[in-house]
Amino acid sequence: MPLADPVPAAAVAPAASPDAVAVSIVMPCLNEAQPLAHCVANAREALDRIAAEYGLPGEIVIADNGSTDGSQAIAEALGARVVPVAAKGYGAALIGGFDAARGRYLVMGDADGSYDFTDAVAMIGRLEDGADLCMGSRFKGGIKPGAMPWKNRYIGNPLLTGILNLFFRSGIDDAHCGLRAIRKEAYRALGLESTGMEFASEMVIKASLKRIRMDEVPATLSPDLRDRAPHLRPWRDGWRHLRYLFMLSPTWAFGVPALLLAGIGSLILAAEVLSDLGLLHYPVRFGANWAIMAAFAVTTGHFAAVGSLAAHLYGARLGYRPLRPLLYKLADLLTLEHALFGGGLLVLAAVVGLVGVVVHWSSMDFSAPRSVLPLVLAAVAGVVGIQTMMGGLLLSILAGHEGRFVIQQAKN
DSSP: OOOOOOOOGGGOOOOOOGGGOOEEEEEEESSOHHHHHHHHHHHHHHHHHHHHHHOOOEEEEEEESOOOSSHHHHHHHTTOEEEEOOSOSHHHHHHHHHHHOOOSEEEEOOTTSOBOGGGHHHHHHHHHTTOSEEEEEHHHHOBOTTSSOHHIIIIIHHHHHHHHHHHHOOOOSOTTOSOEEEEHHHHHHHTOOOOSTTHHHHHHHHHHHTTOOEEEEEOOBOOOSOSSOOSOOHHHHHHHHHHHHHHTOHIIIIIHHHHHHHHHHHHHHHHHHHHHTTSOOOSSOOHHHHHHHHHHHHHHHHHHHHHHHHHHHHHHHHTSSOOOHHHHHTTTTOBHHHHHHHHHHHHHHHHHHHHHHHHHHHHTTTOOOSOSHHHHHHHHHHHHHHHHHHHHHHHHHHTTSOSBSSOHHHHO
16 A cells, blocks of 8 residues: 655644643554545644634644554655554544544544544534533534445444434434534543543443533534545444443343343232232133243343442442432441341241141142142242342442441442
């Protein structure tokens, strides 16, 4: 692949004084020699407009992820500052570039020529107006022919953005736009960690969870200027985004399944118990098979509920998720001792039930019992009890080996 044309001397801008930098445009870079000159010139134009409109000087930071095509030399010749980032990946490069940036406002955008950095001028205006994060929207700004594959434009992006908005109430039109601006203190507060493409989702999710102000402005998307395939792999990276959404949403990953499974299973078991007692009459009985399936649903639902509580408390402990007020009200009940005691009572009830089943079975000369319901109920009590006790130990570990699951640290 040919290198970019030599850079005209007039295009090279002197580096800004470190103390004077207010805006840092950060580009992740891995073998982008072909489009890099265009991108740096475009970023320089954006910084000139930002300086003229807001009086904010800036710098261009190239977060190089190990380029072997001379990208570093091209960037330095254009007056950009090159920051080597050893950790591989889109997110890793941006984190390295952000950490090294000198500006209080950080602009991120790809180094492939697909974004127009002058769209970031309006983003800086939103940050000046008080926003913490400003997203670009390609669907509002315009997607030029050939800039985005149809499956990304009409399936992947709308689907993933819709799920993200459903799970986290972000209210963002285009959650995966690669052109965005963020205050450096907001970036630090979010504690972003993702090294791959899911970095884009992590930023929006954690901004939503921490309830920082997010604005959105139009951004245009053009076909990139490279003659090679992009680093993005739609199916692989789409799956990584999707799984990340569920990992950061205990409500949808665990809570909703727990409610559905435990609720439906409990209704079936309750109907069977009331029918056996003669208190409920209906034309169709669920029977033994459905009672067993209901037991499976209840125990699985309880396990999911423990998972939901564990993930929620863990996220609060790490500081990116506010703890639900209900958990503060239940803080005195949510302890290891209560989990062990309550689980132990359920296990004891299961043992007593099993003994009763065996005694009744022996009184019938060990013939097949009329109903499996008592045995099913005893099994459910035992499984739920054991899961409660073990879940309590897990929650204590996640709480920092504390007896109380809801700790004051999570509230801060």
